[in-house]
Amino acid sequence: MQTVTLYLDYLCPFAWRGLELIHVVAPQLGLELELRHYSLEQGNHPENQGLLQSAPVWKLAEQPLEGPKSLRAFLASHAARQQGKAAHLRFALELFRLRHQDRRPLGDDQTFVEAVARAGLDLERFMADLEDEENRRLELARDLEQAGELGVFGTPTFVLPSGDAAYFRFSELTTEPELAVPLWELFTAVLHNGAHIETIKRPRK
Numbered sequence: 001m002q003t004v005t006l007y008l009d010y011l012c013p014f015a016w017r018g019l020e021l022i023h024v025v026a027p028q029l030g031l032e033l034e035l036r037h038y039s040l041e042q043g044n045h046p047e048n049q050g051l052l053q054s055a056p057v058w059k060l061a062e063q064p065l066e067g068p069k070s071l072r073a074f075l076a077s078h079a080a081r082q083q084g085k086a087a088h089l090r091f092a093l094e095l096f097r098l099r100h101q102d103r104r105p106l107g108d109d110q111t112f113v114e115a116v117a118r119a120g121l122d123l124e125r126f127m128a129d130l131e132d133e134e135n136r137r138l139e140l141a142r143d144l145e146q147a148g149e150l151g152v153f154g155t156p157t158f159v160l161p162s163g164d165a166a167y168f169r170f171s172e173l174t175t176e177p178e179l180a181v182p183l184w185e186l187f188t189a190v191l192h193n194g195a196h197i198e199t200i201k202r203p204r205k
Helices: 013-029 071-081 085-100 109-119 123-131 133-150 177-192
Strands: 002-008 031-037 157-159 165-167
Touching: 002 013, 013 031, 013 085, 013 177, 031 071, 031 085, 031 133, 071 085, 071 109, 071 123, 071 133, 085 109, 109 123, 123 133, 133 157, 165 177
Parallel strands: 002 031
Antiparallel strands: 002 157, 157 165
């Protein structure tokens, strides 16, 4: 089975749409999904402006919990990851839905508890893994370092089995297989095309 890696940030509605899309597409096309994290707050932080993505000076994983908006969500995501890839995927989907559909606060413990319940995770284990903050921060730091080495600058960024990688903003949420699969195939065809298309951007009025 071929693996598609998705870099996401729970702050980003485009990352939510990308995850919903690939969640529908993956079983249709026999793909395995690997979730990784990229921080828009780290990437766009004033102290990191002009620096390579691989060499930030302001690092999210080193910040206090009460600071950045996304830190607690990333740590919770890593706590969910301890229960396996499938559990992590279900948790990520539910956390995105709570944030962007239900407008729930992202860094609130109750939001995490509800995401765990909806995703069918073991709550006691999740809370124990979340309390292991040192290791969760180390895991987050590794994800962000890998994103930096790849040159990720936005979410969602997909890394295909071929190694091709691209950031792609979906303007609409697409969850119907008959629509999602052709959209995914169009996206991957652009990446594989010999024209080496790097940017397609519509004008804004």
